[in-house]
Amino acid sequence: MEDKQAISIEHLTVAYDARPVLWNITTGFKEGRLTAIIGPNGAGKSTLIKSVLNFLQPITGTVAFSIQDEQNVPYKKVKNSVAYVPQNTSVDWDFPATVLDVVLMGRYGHLGWLKRPRKKDKDLAKQMLLKVGLPTFASRQISQLSGGQRQRVFLARALAQEADIYIMDEPLSGVDMKTERIIMKLLKKLVEQGKTVIVVHHDLQTVEDYFDDVVFINREVIAQGPVEEAFTKENIDETYHQDRNLGEGED
Template sequence: MKKQQNFAVEVEDLTVAYDSKPVLWDIDLKIPKGKLMAVIGPNGAGKTTLIKAMLGLLKPVTGAVRFLDGSGSIRTLKNQIGYVPQSGSVDWDFPATVQDVVLMGCYGKLGWIRRPRKSDIELTKQTLSKVGMQDYASRQISQLSGGQQQRVFLARALAQEAEVYFMDEPFKGVDAQTEKAIVALLKELKEQGKTVVVVHHDLQTVPDYFDWVTLINLRVVASGPVEEVFHEENLRKTYHNSAALLRSVV
C-alpha cells in the first residue's frame, strides 16, 4: 500500500558546514501542510542556515529537501515557494519603488520579459492594502522605516501566491502595531491552507502565534505541535539550561 503523503516540506539527513565546521548536523524534519511553524533556538543554532538550505541558497554537505508531497525540489517548484529574508540582508538603497518590489512577486508567473498585466497591478494593490502600505506605492524603499520595509517584503511574498512561505525573523526591528499586523496575515495564510515557516526569537509569543514548532541547536531537538513539544524539558535541551531565558517562559 502506498504511503500517504501530506507534507509541505521534508528534510532528510541534511548536514551543512562552513569551512568544514558543521553548523547543522543530520537534520530530519517533516513539516505538514497548513501549519504555522516557528523555528526557535539560541544564537548560532543554525536557524537561518536551515531556512537557506531548504531554499537552495546554501549547498549542504549531505541531504535532500522535498516539497509538497515530494512533487518536486526548490528548482521545479520555486513559484510555489515564497521567501521573506532578514531585513538586514537586503540592499535597501536599490532604486525601486514599493510597487516595483511587490510586482517582483509576480515575476514567477510573468517571466522576466512580459510586462505586468492589469491583474498583476491589481494584485499588487491588494497585497499592499493588506499590509497597510497602499499609500506608499510610489515611495522609494530606501525612504521607508524598518517596519514599513518589512511590510513591503511581506507583500511581495503574498503577491507570489505561493503554497509554502519561509520568513526569517519577520518581527525583528518592527513596532508592536506592525508585529500585530504581520501575525494576522500569517494566520490568514494558514486559514487558506498555506504553510508558513518562521525563524522566531521571542519564546513568550510562540504559543499565541504558532501551532507547530521546531526547536534546533545544530540538531533538531524536537518538532511537532506547540502543545506537545514546547515545554520546559525541550527548552532546556535546546538552550542548555539558560536559566534567565527559561524563567521568562516556563
C-alpha cells in the same frame, strides 16, 4: 490520517569552510500549519531555511517538497510556489526601487523574465499593499521606509506571489507592535486558506499564542511537534543552555 508534509528534510548536514553548522537534520513541515523554527543565536536557523531554498548546498541529506500534484520533488520544480521573506538586515535598502516595484517582484515567477507586469499584476500588488496597511506608499522609495514598513513591503511581495508555501526569516524582528499584529493576522489568514507558513522566530514568549507547530534547532533538531506538546521547559532548556560546539555558525 497523518498530516501531509509540505517539506521533508532527511539527514541534512551543512558546513561552512568544512565546519558543520547543521548536523544530521531530519524534520518536516506540515501542510496548512504555522510553524516556528526557534533556537539561540548561531544555532543554524537561517542556514536551515537557506538550504531548504537551495541557496546553500548541503554536504549530505535531501530536501523534498510536496505541493499540489507535485510529490517529493526538489525545490527547482516548485520554486514559483514557494515565497521567501529574508531578514530585514540582509537586504540592500539603498537599491533605487519604489514600494510598488518591490511588491511586483512577487509576480515575476508568473510573468517570466521577458514579460512586463500587466494591469492586473499592478492591481494585485496594490491589493497586497492594502492588506499590509501601506496602500498610500506605492510610489515611495524603499530607502525612505522604517524597518517595520520595509518588513510589511516584503510580506506584500510574498503575498503577491500567491504561493503555497511561505518561508520567513525573522519577520517580527525589530518591528513595532502594530506591524507585528498585522503580520501575524496575515500569516494566520494564509494558514486558514490551506497555505504552509514557516517562520524563524526569536521571541519565546509569543510562541504559544502565534504558532501551531515548533521545531527547536541548535545545530541539530532538539525537539519538534505541535506547540502544546513540544514547547516545554525541558526542550527550551536543552536547546538554549547546552553547548553544541560544532564550529562557528550562522543564525
